[in-house]
Amino acid sequence: MTAAPEVLVAGKGLHTYYGYSHVLHGVDFSVRAGETVCLMGRNGMGKTTLLRTLLGHVRARRGTVHVRGEDMTQARTSRIIRKGIAYVPEGRGIFANLTVREHLVMAARPGFDGRNEWTIERVLASFPRLSERLTSQGTNLSGGEQQMLAIGRALLTNPDLLILDEATEGLAPLIRQQIWFVVHDIKETGIATIIVDKNVDVLLDLSDRATIMVKGEIVYDGDCDTLRHSPDILNTHVGI
Amino acid sequence: MSLSLFLVQVFNGLQYGLILFLIASGLTLIFGIMGIINLAHGAFYMLGAYVAFGIAQSSGSLVLAVLGAVATMAALGFVIERVLIGRLYNRNHLDQVLITFGLILVFDEAQRIIWGSDVHSVAIPPALSSSFQVSDIMAFSYYRIFVTVVCAVLAVTMALVIQKTKLGMWIRAGASNREMVSSLGVDINMLFALVFAAGAALTGFAGAISVPLTSVSPGMGDAIIIISFVVVVIGGVGSIKGAFFGALLIGLADTFGRVLLPQFSSFLVYAIMAGVLLWRPQGLFARA
Numbered sequence: 001m002t003a004a005p006e007v008l009v010a011g012k013g014l015h016t017y018y019g020y021s022h023v024l025h026g027v028d029f030s031v032r033a034g035e036t037v038c039l040m041g042r043n044g045m046g047k048t049t050l051l052r053t054l055l056g057h058v059r060a061r062r063g064t065v066h067v068r069g070e071d072m073t074q075a076r077t078s079r080i081i082r083k084g085i086a087y088v089p090e091g092r093g094i095f096a097n098l099t100v101r102e103h104l105v106m107a108a109r110p111g112f113d114g115r116n117e118w119t120i121e122r123v124l125a126s127f128p129r130l131s132e133r134l135t136s137q138g139t140n141l142s143g144g145e146q147q148m149l150a151i152g153r154a155l156l157t158n159p160d161l162l163i164l165d166e167a168t169e170g171l172a173p174l175i176r177q178q179i180w181f182v183v184h185d186i187k188e189t190g191i192a193t194i195i196v197d198k199n200v201d202v203l204l205d206l207s208d209r210a211t212i213m214v215k216g217e218i219v220y221d222g223d224c225d226t227l228r229h230s231p232d233i234l235n236t237h238v239g240i
Numbered sequence: 241m242s243l244s245l246f247l248v249q250v251f252n253g254l255q256y257g258l259i260l261f262l263i264a265s266g267l268t269l270i271f272g273i274m275g276i277i278n279l280a281h282g283a284f285y286m287l288g289a290y291v292a293f294g295i296a297q298s299s300g301s302l303v304l305a306v307l308g309a310v311a312t313m314a315a316l317g318f319v320i321e322r323v324l325i326g327r328l329y330n331r332n333h334l335d336q337v338l339i340t341f342g343l344i345l346v347f348d349e350a351q352r353i354i355w356g357s358d359v360h361s362v363a364i365p366p367a368l369s370s371s372f373q374v375s376d377i378m379a380f381s382y383y384r385i386f387v388t389v390v391c392a393v394l395a396v397t398m399a400l401v402i403q404k405t406k407l408g409m410w411i412r413a414g415a416s417n418r419e420m421v422s423s424l425g426v427d428i429n430m431l432f433a434l435v436f437a438a439g440a441a442l443t444g445f446a447g448a449i450s451v452p453l454t455s456v457s458p459g460m461g462d463a464i465i466i467i468s469f470v471v472v473v474i475g476g477v478g479s480i481k482g483a484f485f486g487a488l489l490i491g492l493a494d495t496f497g498r499v500l501l502p503q504f505s506s507f508l509v510y511a512i513m514a515g516v517l518l519w520r521p522q523g524l525f526a527r528a
Contacts, residue, residue: 105409157424
């Protein structure tokens with residue numbers, strides 16, 4: 001029997017507030033190495049807050065965050081990230097005053113175990129569109145190009161876990177397809193991913209495990225097949 | 241005006257402008273990137289000068305004095321950022337102005353307690369104390385030439401670091417989205433503390449290296465902070481390039497103003513600022 005892959009990130013009993021508003025109500029959520037997990041739910045249910053809590057951008061008032069087994073509940077974001085996590089936030093986080101090339105150069109570093117699989121050349125080969133725009137300022141890119149840049153920049157940190165919040169929001173269908181294609185490739189290379197998106201069918205095909213959040217709680221955490229054959233759960237909690 | 245007088249004034253203007261640039265660049269970086277209005281930046285200049293004066297008095301070495309002043313101001317800047325300024329990033333500008341104004345009072349008083357209210361001076365080191373004779377009555381001081389070259393080298397180095405290095409990219413990225421920079425694994429708090437310390441060190445260096453050219457006196461920081469804000473506003477807030485050209489413009493204007501229009505000289509730099517703002521309200525090199 002082979003041991004289960006290492007747990008990369010684990011949140012336990014997370015309660016997070018924004019001011020007086022209680023957003024997460026005791027969330028348990030974890031990802032193992034190599035695992036693709038989708039996080040579904042309507043807007044405002046706490047998906048982004050959960051991701052931001054795991055990364056230390058907001059502090060949980062109760063509960064713990066462990067990264068690779070180490071307690072990181074109070075750790076700075078940069079320390080959590082350097083344990084091999086990359087984050088593509090909702091809105092993409094492109095820097096207005098940096099060129100495409102600078103975005104890639106500033107992010108590049110070896111991974112947690114010293115791996116250097118993702119180089120600027122490889123990212124440009126995966127996103128040929130970016131190589132035509134190397135000297136453009138970040139904000140002069142289209143939404144699709146920005147998302148490609150955000151993913152490419154994340155890959156250059158040679159992560160073991162890639163977190164994609166709203167992976168294809170606001171993108172044209174053709175661009176979406178390209179993004180999904182690349183996400184699929186990333187999965188094949190063995191990088192674990194947490195994906196938030198509205199395209200339930202794509203997510204269920206792509207993921208190893210599905211989770212659904214409703215009002216700050218995880219209401220489903222299990223395999224994708226069960227969910228695919230339970231339209232009532234999807235209807236009630238995700239709304240399709 | 242004779243050619244030699246003109247040349248000497250151009251040179252003096254450039255030298256003054258470069259000193260202004262060292263001060264204004266820190267001010268514009270700290271404001272443009274970290275969003276902090278640091279009124280105490282002039283006090284850093286004054287402290288740099290006094291620390292250098294103190295070390296020169298006891299050791300007799302200007303090199304040691306300048307190095308000591310730079311190290312002291314870098315350390316002081318770092319501590320101030322960690323203890324005070326770091327808490328102000330999410331506050332409004334009024335809070336920042338209040339606390340940095342408070343710092344001016346603290347530093348001015350500390351200066352009076354430690355060094356007294358007298359005006360001091362430090363001799364130019366013997367190796368650089370002679371002058372380069374331009375004509376019978378005109379001369380470039382070697383020390384001024386030395387200061388100009390050092391400042392120019394620092395200006396170029398700073399531009400290269402900001403534009404070409406990863407560190408510079410992190411700093412610029414931090415200006416547009418702090419949280420994303422930390423999401424890439426960069427310790428943004430440490431980065432900002434280092435930027436603040438570097439700004440304080442540069443200003444302290446400007447103060448220290450100016451000691452043999454000007455006198456060391458109480459309140460010297462208050463005069464320089466106003467002119468430095470003029471430079472930052474003319475150049476465009478947050479723009480190093482703007483600070484550079486703004487500083488040279490003000491350095492030259494002030495120098496020529498004193499020679500050609502002595503009765504208007506104190507007014508001239510503000511007239512230039514008003515003119516630039518009418519033409520370009522965001523400054524010469526404002527970022528988009």
